[in-house]
Amino acid sequence: xxxxxxxxxxxxxxxxxxxxxxxxxxxxxxxxxxxxxxxxxxxxxxxxxxxxxxxxxxxxxxxxxxxxxxxxxxxxxxxxxxxxxxxxxxxxxxxxxxxxxxxxxxxxxxxxxxxxxxxxxxxxxxxxxxxxxxxxxxxxxxxxxxxxxxxxxxxxxxxxxxxxxxxxxxxxxxxxxxxxxxxxxxxxxxxxxxxxxxxxxxxxxxxxxxxxxxxxxxxxxxxxxxxxxxxxxxxxxxxxxxxxxxxxxxxxxxxxxxxxxxxxxxxxxxxxxxxxxxxxxxxxxxxxxxxxxxxxxxxxxxxxxxxxxxxxxxxxxxxxxxxxxxxxxxxxxxxxxxxxxxxxxxxxxxxxxxxxxxxxxxxxxxxxxxxxxxxxxxxxxxxxxxxxxxxxxxxxxxxxxxxxxxxxxx
Amino acid sequence: xxxxxxxxxxxxxxxxxxxxxxxxxxxxxxxxxxxxxxxxxxxxxxxxxxxxxxxxxxxxxxxxxxxxxxxxxxxxxxxxxxxxxxxxxxx
Numbered sequence: 001x002x003x004x005x006x007x008x009x010x011x012x013x014x015x016x017x018x019x020x021x022x023x024x025x026x027x028x029x030x031x032x033x034x035x036x037x038x039x040x041x042x043x044x045x046x047x048x049x050x051x052x053x054x055x056x057x058x059x060x061x062x063x064x065x066x067x068x069x070x071x072x073x074x075x076x077x078x079x080x081x082x083x084x085x086x087x088x089x090x091x092x093x094x095x096x097x098x099x100x101x102x103x104x105x106x107x108x109x110x111x112x113x114x115x116x117x118x119x120x121x122x123x124x125x126x127x128x129x130x131x132x133x134x135x136x137x138x139x140x141x142x143x144x145x146x147x148x149x150x151x152x153x154x155x156x157x158x159x160x161x162x163x164x165x166x167x168x169x170x171x172x173x174x175x176x177x178x179x180x181x182x183x184x185x186x187x188x189x190x191x192x193x194x195x196x197x198x199x200x201x202x203x204x205x206x207x208x209x210x211x212x213x214x215x216x217x218x219x220x221x222x223x224x225x226x227x228x229x230x231x232x233x234x235x236x237x238x239x240x241x242x243x244x245x246x247x248x249x250x251x252x253x254x255x256x257x258x259x260x261x262x263x264x265x266x267x268x269x270x271x272x273x274x275x276x277x278x279x280x281x282x283x284x285x286x287x288x289x290x291x292x293x294x295x296x297x298x299x300x301x302x303x304x305x306x307x308x309x310x311x312x313x314x315x316x317x318x319x320x321x322x323x324x325x326x327x328x329x330x331x332x333x334x335x336x337x338x339x340x341x342x343x344x345x346x347x348x349x350x351x352x353x354x355x356x357x358x359x360x361x362x363x364x365x366x367x368x369x370x371x372x373x374x375x376x377x378x379x380x381x382x383x384x385x386x387x388x389x390x391x392x393x394x395x396x397x398x399x400x401x402x403x404x405x406x407x408x409x410x
Numbered sequence: 411x412x413x414x415x416x417x418x419x420x421x422x423x424x425x426x427x428x429x430x431x432x433x434x435x436x437x438x439x440x441x442x443x444x445x446x447x448x449x450x451x452x453x454x455x456x457x458x459x460x461x462x463x464x465x466x467x468x469x470x471x472x473x474x475x476x477x478x479x480x481x482x483x484x485x486x487x488x489x490x491x492x493x494x495x496x497x498x499x500x501x
Binding site: 026027180181182187304305 | 454469474494495
């Protein structure tokens with residue numbers, strides 16, 4: 001499906017496929033628009049199935065001119081049937097899309113793969129980003145694999161693991177004395193004056209955002225070319241949340257899927273919930289907030305796609321909920337002990353939101369639910385500190401037996 | 411007199427300038443003074459009700475004016491007002 005323009009989501013003005021992200025006329029966000037498909041669903045399906053086990057199997061739906069490839073293969077992460085989690089929550093069918101299995105352990109490898117490939121097509125030689133951490137890891141790694149210099153701008157108070165796992169790749173790590181929204185503002189200013197730098201989530205953002213669709217494509221393909229009934233996904237800027245739905249829409253439109261959009265449930269941390277607050281107030285206008293939450297990867301107080309996330313939740317009969325820090329920690333624990341998947345705080349937010357919906361009785365037991373786990377617990381290891389006890393003993397059998405008697409079950 | 415920093419997207423409507431001087435006691439008045447100088451900017455920045463367009467962010471001394479008093483936020487002598495597109499960043 002060849003991309004044929006960038007189009008303003010607000011006023012529909014079109015622009016050429018260059019490094020541009022905002023409409024000159026109304027400041028609305030630009031999105032990639034595609035020419036109508038000429039292939040049949042059977043042909044599309046054959047091409048996808050013959051493709052690599054990476055996100056490039058969906059090249060027909062991505063905005064690149066040439067054959068897509070990357071030095072750091074990304075995507076085709078497991079979709080795990082989580083029967084023990086479903087049973088715990090009294091639900092019928094729950095699947096976990098395990099994005100921790102990506103090269104830098106979060107879904108951000110998807111957006112960076114597409115942004116970097118397009119940036120190279122456009123001739124950029126330097127890659128940069130504003131990040132809450134996961135994006136920093138992904139930009140640093142993919143730039144290193146491609147042999148390009150990277151500049152990663154992060155809030156100075158980010159988790160140490162995310163800072164270390166960025167610098168390890170040789171990226172220039174710049175810690176900004178301020179929150180993510182301040183970092184983002186600075187990058188927006190810098191992007192205006194450094195025309196030869198590709199800021200993946202600023203000036204090449206329309207291409208970057210398309211990468212998130214591949215998560216939705218994979219879910220549908222892994223479910224046997226079927227739609228789930230409900231998707232629970234985290235909301236920070238709202239880009240991932242809206243692009244998952246866009247993926248389903250594109251495949252419904254081209255005949256690869258039949259049915260309706262799933263019920264879309266967004267998950268936010270209470271300490272940074274501008275989108276949940278807007279949803280509760282029944283308005284798409286998201287008033288910015290100053291984030292204060294352990295879910296730092298979701299700590300965007302001024303969400304660019306917030307209005308669209310609210311509209312999507314409304315349109316599909318879903319919602320946007322928020323959970324507090326204790327619920328987040330419990331969510332991390334619940335997912336880990338029922339699925340063996342250790343997620344970061346953002347995944348705790350998402351799992352806790354699923355639990356909240358289940359407790360509230362919002363989910364029918366007949367529903368097939370997909371839970372999007374976007375990042376790895378090793379990146380926010382502090383969140384589980386003090387949540388369990390370690391038994392320390394002398395190196396003697398009697399000492400062990402005294403704690404764990406033979407025949408006893410822990 | 412405040413300094414208004416213009417994003418790349420608005421510079422053509424201000425004769426290519428990266429910033430402009432404008433006076434006013436509030437952010438709204440500073441913007442009005444800016445529009446008086448560069449008429450084309452009004453339509454690009456403000457909506458039909460005189461508010462800001464949905465995807466325009468305005469900062470006073472680096473702080474989003476929505477955390478202050480919006481367009482009624484008082485502007486001091488020599489303050490910097492920054493206009494930026496809201497659509498950036500992501501997760």
